[in-house]
Amino acid sequence: MKKEDLYMQRALRQAEHAESEDEVPVGAIIIYKGRIIAKSHNQVEKLNDPTAHAEMIAITQAANYLGSKWLKGCSLYVTVEPCSMCAGALILARIGQVIFGAADPKTGAFGSKFDINKLKLNHKIRIKQGVLEKDCAVILQNFFKKKRKTDKNKNCF
Secondary structure, rough: OHHHHHHHHHHHHHHHHHHHHOOOOOOEEEEEEEEEEEEOOHHHHHOOOOOOOOHHHHHHHHHHHOOOOOOOOOOEEEEEOOOOOHHHHHHHHHOOEEEEEOOOOHHHHHHHEEEHHOOOOOOEEEEEEEEOOOHHHHHHHHHHHHHHHHHHHOOOO
């Protein structure tokens, strides 16, 4: 198995953790010199914080680990394409590479909705998409199917 698949599996475990907490199942890890230095999952509901995305929490963890605001030489593995907020933070952190599984046609900021790398900013990020794409998409699809079913049943008298 390829190393990038193994890392994405670790991100998927974080997504499963989010799902078990009734959070949108997105997981992320950050790698530096072949070592996981941050791992996180969405905690928006738990923390009542719209910025508590897996990527944002991982950025904070990695910066603390490195003792630096720059994440040069780091790679983020995330189960779904980062949104514009997370993409902006990744640019500001100067992360080297983002590897994501499933595209996000509604909010994806690395090509699906728009591509932040096409803006004239002070940093560009190497992107690889589609790593374990099906697995990453299925966990999201199943989560939202369950949510819609639960929400539908709440409206029944």
